[in-house]
Amino acid sequence: MVKKKRNSANPLSQLFGQNGIKVLLGLVATGSFAIAFGQEKIQQLVSMSSTSNSACLDQFYREVPPYLVRESLHKNSFPMCFNGFNVMYSGISKTPLWVAEALTPTRLSQKIPREDNFHEETRVPSEYRALLSDYKSSGYDRGHMAPNADMPNKAAQLDSFSLANMVPQAPKNNQQVWRELEEATRAIVTKQKQDVYVVTGPVYSAKKLKTIGQGVIVPTATYKAIYLPKKGVAGVYYADNTLRDTAPTVKVMSICALEELTGINFFPELTEDQKRNTYRLPLKATQVKANQDIAYLHWDAESQCAADVAEDKILSLQKDFKSSGGSVGETSMASSGNDNNQDALVKQLIEEILQYLLQILK
Template identity: 40%
Template sequence: MKKQALTIALCLFTSSVFATSCPQHYFSGQEPGLTIPLQQNREICYTVFATGYSDATRTAFYSAEHLIKKNVLAAKKLKREDSFHEDPNLPDSAQAKLTDYKGSGFDRGHLAPNADMPTKQAQYESFSLANMVPQLHVNNAGIWSEIESTVRNMATTYGDVYVVTGGLYNASTQTIKNRIPVPNALFKAVYVPKMKEAGVFISDNNSSGSYKVISVNQLKKLSGIDVFPSLPNQKKELAMELPEVKQKDHKPAKFTLKNLLGK
């Protein structure tokens, strides 16, 4: 696929809620709030999703989407065209490079999935390395792929859902090429306007094939990210009953928050 010029808005932001350049991608027009100090962060506004990006780690700490039924149906008609690329809208010092992932043993794991993208432009944007984290292939192509599919099915069932996806890290986090941190686990937070409920899928970045559902406030404690800041606190305290993710050898009963991050 021929590279296309990306129409991207970049703006610096701090650890508090800021005036987003693309409110359409967030529930109530508010981007996730950060309760952890991060430096040189950027909001990157793409066609159908937005990314919260850290210059310091050269990776996204979240990507957010307002996933709607018509986009999911349109995405099904698009043939996947891999076009992984360095994001030209970032300064060179803040960019992840294709060479960072080469020979690393990790996939370039989408946060906002290619299969959510309704147009070729949006598909191309999803292959920016700014929308990637290092992910083990067995997780990326296994349970995580099933979680992504489950969320798309939720969008077609309910008409629309708001989604925020990111990685979880701790003191044992490794890096590739001494540049890019590898998340210990990944999360996908979902808010369903029709139900007025939210929940979070969370899965270790390993070969276990397991996942757990937690609340928005539990995620906030683990990640330092308030994924839906305008959601009433009582809604954040309760995890909605998300659809079961079916996969061979899935053993959710053995998955605990204690082993999630190696604590």
């Protein structure tokens, strides 16, 4: 009696055959590759898509962006949505006009080690773009408007080093005074456990303005306007930026006073009464106490508050931020640029996975 030869082949071999096993192993390896090697790129895709919709409006109080009331500010200005903050960029000054961010206790609980990566903003057309070379040997710092320490993740941290988020800042202002004001703002959030809406930017008030590099305008001052919805506290930090070797004195003023200086309605959803109230904002983090309210300072009866913004203009500006997805210029150009970036990233990831798969199958 002839015994049947026992089939000792692997069940996988029976099911798929030798080539099938290679394909299966390749797919498993590809999955591992995508998780390991492609993780950073996948995160980039996620972060890019996260700024391409209405989530962008979360950085504004009641989802309403600051509005440029002064007509001259609209020339060559571009709304830009980033991870963790938004920018109204000016191609005239080659700096932001304002940078808005919403700080919460949850957001600031994320501690991201600083990794400097200053870079030019390629989404800005070249003729309006600030360059790294503009700041080199200029005597001015690349001063963050939305600070790195406010950022909740690496994608936001990288975005914060865009020159679209920078102004030429005097070293004593940037490294000492401004740093302390940023720390004080974060302390309000973390110690008192309340949300703070922040709008930061430059002031150009001198008759003759200085420039560096290829036309980046040096601001005469920098401001930080804040609003605390939980307590109704509002006010502005204002620091001179003309002193190169001396730390400037910080002024605390009303939002109306800043609106008169800049021609910008920083919080269109606040009433004129709210914007005239001025509080004794802390100048250092050590001045912030967990169970001590920020004291009232004065009522500003003299400043000219910015005019109210019509509902249709607000809706139009909201649409600009929502549809641009972080790009600049016309909506079609913005959407196309963002889509092209994502397509290129997907293509690169697929090509790398295929190359890895071919190596497995050899």
